[in-house]
Amino acid sequence: MMNILQPVLAIKNVEKSFGRQQQTLPIIQNITLHVDHNEIVAVLGKSGSGKSTLLRIIAGLESPTSGSVLCNSLPVKGPCPDVSMVFQSFALFPWLTVSGNIAFGLEALGLPESEVKRRTVDMIDLIGLSGYANAWPRELSGGMKQRIGFARALAVEPTLLLLDEPFSALDIYSARKLRQELMHLWQQKTLKTQALVLVTHNVEEAVMLCDRVLLMTGNPGTLTDNFHIGIPREQRNSDNTQPLIELISRTLTQKIATTSH
Template identity: 50%
Template sequence: MTDALLHIQSCCQAFPKPDGEDLLVLNDINLTLKDGEIVSLLGRSGSGKSTLLRLIAGLARPTQGSLTYRGQPVVGPAAGIAMVFQSFALFPWLTVLENVQLGLEALGLPEAEIRQRALAGIDLIGLDGYESAYPRELSGGMRQRVGFARALVVHPNILLMDEPFSALDVLTAETLRTDFLDLWIEGKLPIKGVLLVTHNIEEAVLMCDRILVFSRNPGHIIEEIKVDLPQPRSRLEPAFRDLVERIYVAMTARPAVPQRAAPDRFAGMGIEMVLPRVSANTMAGLIEAVAGAPYDGKADLPVIASALQMEVDDLFPVAETLQLFRFAEVEGGDIKLTDTGKQFAESGVDDRKRLFQRQLMTYVPLAAHIHRVLQERANHKAPKSRFLDELEDHMATDGAEQTLRAVVGWGRFAEAFAYDDRSGTFSLDNPT
């Protein structure tokens, strides 16, 4: 693979946990980036995409495997690899020109060349005239353009982009995305390859030549999809919609089960699983949307995502929580309400609460565990720490806190138990 810009083989990354064990966040990653390619790392938050970018940038070392840039191992920050961040990452006390010049100054170039290349980069990215402006004077889109200019002026061979459009409003992101693609197609950018991290499926199909779909726990590549559509691409083309549908199908596919094992229609979550913080009202909203016209109980995920203006990281946690509660099934890029889900959609407030409580106690082990402990205690109370300590035996502290907060919200909606945040106490009675 000496002709590749970047080659990653059998890469794994793990981090130590407080209990001394390792948390595997990336497993067996194999990736090649060739000259002239834009490749997307597509997946939900928590699938290790940004961690992989840090390894490629030389900001961290993999636990196992190898990374080579133009045939040489990556053992630290490599000249020729630059990154654009999601959060702009500008110095507020420096002007646009000064921010763009930073990378060039680090290279030790002559002052005249630094200024010339910085001005050319600012002009290229569409910020000519703003050289003396400070970041506070710029819109979000203009600040991100400064980030692009700063990365481009060092003339990298590989540009790493970590969700560079996700912090922008829809129109600004579309404009910047289009401008970048125009410059790339016209050969005006001094780069040879791009790795784009995103959780926006349509963005990946719009921009990229290949899409590597990531799954989580640990992060790994589940499918590679080649995008053969000519540029510029239209979201309305049937071939474009087919690719979007294919990616949704890949991202909602259930893991294979052994032949002798009975396949469960639902992806269950035990007490050891981090639960998403999805409110009961949000769950009810998606149930109502799928139950209503024109879906009548079954919806294509790309279609309903577009109708509700929800991205993957917004839609999938809600859909998967409905699956956890057995209100819906998610597979093959579709969401389909179960009979219980349809019953929920047709019920009034009180009946919904009773139905929600039944599903909560049956299919969320942590909620049933909390309720059982409260019933067994004479005063029907227990401190938050009682359950948080148990969760931290299975997950990191932030995951335990998130999981407990999710169950608190569901328990309150179902009136299964109460929680007083001031005292950190669970009870079977409403706290005063």
């Protein structure tokens, strides 16, 4: 019997509301999504559409009101050890050095001190932080701080990496450089991570990085469109991706306008 590889992430009919009884406010509804091995998926939508709420549910930081989330075929019922997240706001511990921030999650896993040190040193080298191990977050630029965020998330070797607008707080140059370096690591299979989910409002970023782009629109938010990027990632450029960028932008604008009335 053929062994069929299960998706890294399987979401079925997930809904989330806040409040109680008659005062409930629906945030997302009817979310069904599979993310396969070696796949990068973008969730694109305007602010307030429920994108970050969806990520927090996937990570097990919030519980859905209804529906199910499976990661590596196991139900997500709380913080999931197979999932890491990189945040827009860096979310670093200012009282810890670069090494301390990266080691924090490893120590929380209860790993031996030698393994914590090995992974921390390896990740500092991998993510371009060599020479900054003992620096404090306040001493670093935004781009360097976000490198720490990536290093901390990747050090625990998650199967699934969630990216919540991780480049939006950076200047254009830093964001481009960090995106390129992340994609280089992904293409070279350097990471143990098997799948990525990127939340963004940047259409060009989504098209350049991802295999699929999903639109989250409506109020409450739901997934309404699924665009496959048929161009090999290493061949994508501003010319051959522009028609798709324009199509996605136009579709998103139309959906937002339709649901705003």
